Amino acid sequence: MAYLIFSLSLLLIYVGLALALHIQFGMLGVANFGVVGFWGVGMYTMGIFQAQLDMSFVDALFLVLIISLAVSWLMGWLVLRLDPQATLCATIAFAAIVALLIVTEKWATLGVVGLGTIRYPFRIGDGTEYLYFGFLVAIVVGLQVLVLRLHKSPTGKLLQAIRDNEELCASLGKNTFQVKMFWFVLASVVMCLLGALSAPLNQFLTPNMIVPSVTFAVWIALVLGGKEHSLGAVIGVFVTFGIFDILIETYAPVSPEFAVVVPNMKLFLYGLLLMAVLIYRPTGLLAPTTPPEHVWGEIQKASKAAVGGVAAFSKEARDRIVQPKTAPFAEPKVQTEDGSQNDSDPTGQESKS
Amino acid sequence: MKLVASNLTKSYVGHPVLNIENASFGGRGIEGLIGPNGAGKTTLLGCLTRRIAATTGQISLVNDEEVATSLMGVQSYDVARMGLIKTNQRIQNFESLTIRDSLRMAATPPHQQGWRSVLTLPVPDEALEAEINVLLERFPFSDPNGYAMSGGEKKLLDILRCIVVKPKMLLMDEPTAGLPDEITQDVMKLVREKVDAGEMTVVIIEHDLDLIWANCSYVHFLSEGSILFEGEPDAVKKNRVVAEKYMGV
Amino acid sequence: MSFFIDSIFIGVLQASPLILAAMGFTLIYYLNGFINFGYGEGITFGAYFASLLNVSFGLSFYVSIIPAAMMTGGLSVLTYLYVFRPAIQRGVKPAELIILSVGLSFVLRYGLILFVGAENVFLDEPPIAFFTFAGTGATSLQFIALILVFTFAFNLYWLIYHTGFGEKVRGLADNPDLAQVSGIDPHRVSIYVWFIAGTAAGLAGIFQGVFALVHPLMGWNLILITVMVSIIGGVGSVRGALIAAVVAGILTAAITLITKPLYAEVALLSAFIVILWRRGPRTA
Secondary structure, three states, X not given: OHHHHHHHHHXXXXXXXXXXXXXXXXXXXXXXXXXXXXXXXXXXXXXXXXXXXXXXXXXXXXXXXXXXXXXXXXXXXXXXXXXXXXXXXXXXXXXXXXXHHHHHOHHHHOHHHOEOOOOOOOOOHHHHHHHHHHHHHHHHHHHHHHHHHHHHOHXXXXXXHHHHOHXXXXXXXXXXXXXXXXXXXXXXXXXXXHHHHHXXXXXXXXXXXXXXXXXXXXXXXXXXXXXXXXXXHHHHHHHHHHHXXXXXXXXXXXXXXXXXXXXXXXXXXXXXXXXXXXXXXXXXXXXXXXXXXXXXXXXXXXXXXXXXXXXXXXXXXXXXXXXXXXXXXXXXXXXXXXXXXXXXOOOOOOOOO | OEEEEEEEEEEEOOEEEEEEEEEEEOOOOEEEXXXXXXXXXXXXXXXXXXXXXXXXXXXEEEOOOOOEEEOXXXXXXXXXXXXXXXXOOOOOOOOOOOHHXXXXXXXXXXXXXXXXXXXXXXXXXXXXXXXXXXXXXXXXXXXXXXXXXXHHHHHHHHHHHHHHOOOOEEEEEOOOOOOOHHHHHHHHHHHHHHHHOOXXXXXXXXXXXXXXXXXXXXXXXXEOOEEEEEEOHHHHHHOHHHHHHHHOO | OHHHHHHHHHHHHHHHHHHHHHHHHHHHHHHHOOOOOOHHHHHHHHHHHHHHHHHXXXXXXXXXHHHHHHHXXXXXXXXXXXXXXXXXXXXXXXXXXXXXXXXXHHXXXXXXXXXXXXXXXXXXXXXXXXXXXXXXXXXXXXXXXXXXHHHHHHHHHHHHHHOHHHHHHHHHHHOHHHHHHOOOOHHHHHHHHHHHHHHHHHHHXXXXXXXXXXXXXXXXXXXXXXXXXXXXXXXXXXXXXXXXHHHHHHHHHHHHHHOOHHXXXXXXXHHHHHHHHHHOOOOO
């Protein structure tokens, strides 16, 4: 049970990261491939302040906030004027620098020895983990509400306009760099703080937590769920991390010799799923304009496909992952509301294609 | 509002495409800028709106109180905020915004679309909504509540987006390209209304000379990067240089 | 003075796999305009193909170089035919192609781990002769690698800049529409280019593997620096990548001599970010 709570807490952290990435990539079009860098900065500064300098959780969190603001602002200033491919490379390099510095700066991070122990901000005996889990739920729900409101707000439209055509947007009198900077820094700081909050979960920090596969897991989740949809991040994390890491690794009855293979199998399937989605349904499971009442149907299809893919990795299974994505709204039998779609949607936001 | 350029040059890899000693646009209602292909018309407009960095020269914006502001070193969004907006020759669009959202986004002033709007979720401005409704009734989009579909709709949306921003001076880069005739006529009618009401002045780049003669009260003739002649449409029509270089007479 | 000679010498010797990888990577980047992270797996697979021939089948190391490199070229063509070409035809944009290549890289890397395991593999090295050159020790193997790198680089340069095929590649990269109108078959040219690039990756992997060891993450460790080198090298020009790869190798060696190698990497990565920033919004 304790392990399940740990996994679920980690799942929430991933949802948070994916939501922050949704703001950066899905809404603003900034391809941040250094998610683990920001996350690592938050996690390790938290660890250093608590374990090395013996600060209280709140003091440490405040300092982490200041440091992450500085780091995020610096990165924003460096990468936001670049074209998407260069941004992507620069942020990857940033994450690599963070990972390297954690290994080299032994005086602060203790290098490969590891840094510990990081305490929970409160201790109420056996219930500590549960209370902390609740705390994380509140934070992630807050983030999700922020994203949902962002989609409805004038700012959200401005962000989408910048993503679509920044130059056109500037020619209409919008200070696009300032807007990008604000939201990039905000989302990056969120990533850092989520790192800080995951430090007590891990209790003991080692450099091998700061690996690119964290970034890729978040990206895969977001792209899979639907990078431009406000619920894409949540759905994506549940489909990837929820199904693979929690359901399969924790509950699937696998023999011990097969259990070693599971993590590699998982990353292999992540890759396959990502490729299938990008080729056959680039919008992800939820297209940007999927109306709320259709979300559940898409999730059902998605989970069926994902479970099918894990259960038997065969030709048909791959086709089952792939097929629902080729025809987003084309099959009338799947979407019963299809006929009345225009009427039920006053803003007329039906699928463009 | 007037736009004044002096000694403006632009060269690409040492090859001069623009060389303007002195030019003044604006303040004469609807003005036309004509010239053969490759004369540097689009480059000139790009320099004037600070999207293209001029090689040398000075551009300034003179407001109604005769105060000149240099545009050199000013960001393109600030130029737009001063009231100078340009429509695009090639199709430019925000593909993920509906027609309404696109117009709304463009017309909303910066302080109303800051991060605070996420917390407050302000109701759309009534005057603006009314204006958008009028525009969408006046111009026939196939789905006024949806997205701009065809190239023509996108081009029309581009022009309307510039108009709802309420520029003091509107530069129109080939408004007829890609638009059906009757829509062009409607657009020009709308522009004329705004100009007659004193809301803005307009400079049009156009190959369709009939449109220029029908609408413009003053015409600049650009050839090989320089302004060779300017004046009233009748004077331009009769000018020998223009006739030789452009109209192929 | 000897510091300079040392760092240049060590740099060039160490950089030989990097130079090969950067050249191949640049070719694809040049032609298709996106960063292919799956290319890193070409490096890994090159080393594993060599170990298959060299360790499992007992062939001499030198004999297994060419077939292993060709096999990697074949793999590269397969990824183009079955992954990237369908994606490009379906209109997947460059930013998403990069993510796609990350997915491919995951599939190849963890597929490899699932099949052959994550253990380190050592290639059967041929007998090695040591000698000193300009005051620094080197092995015969390093010299062979170096000669091969220069041969490959020279041939590639000649192919791109002095043959009809190279003209087609440059035409397709500069203006795909125009090139197609003038009768160049982009499909065939792409297949050749992906084959050559894959071969370069394979060679890079084989030498990286014989210098150190073969493991499933070796390609991933090399791809980041390859990407950096190729992007700094200029707008996908083979010439630029060649120069940048040598310079990066020498720089790494120079910094390594002063401080720990990890700091050398930090310094290189920081320099990379600053260079990108200095260069501003123009397309990389």
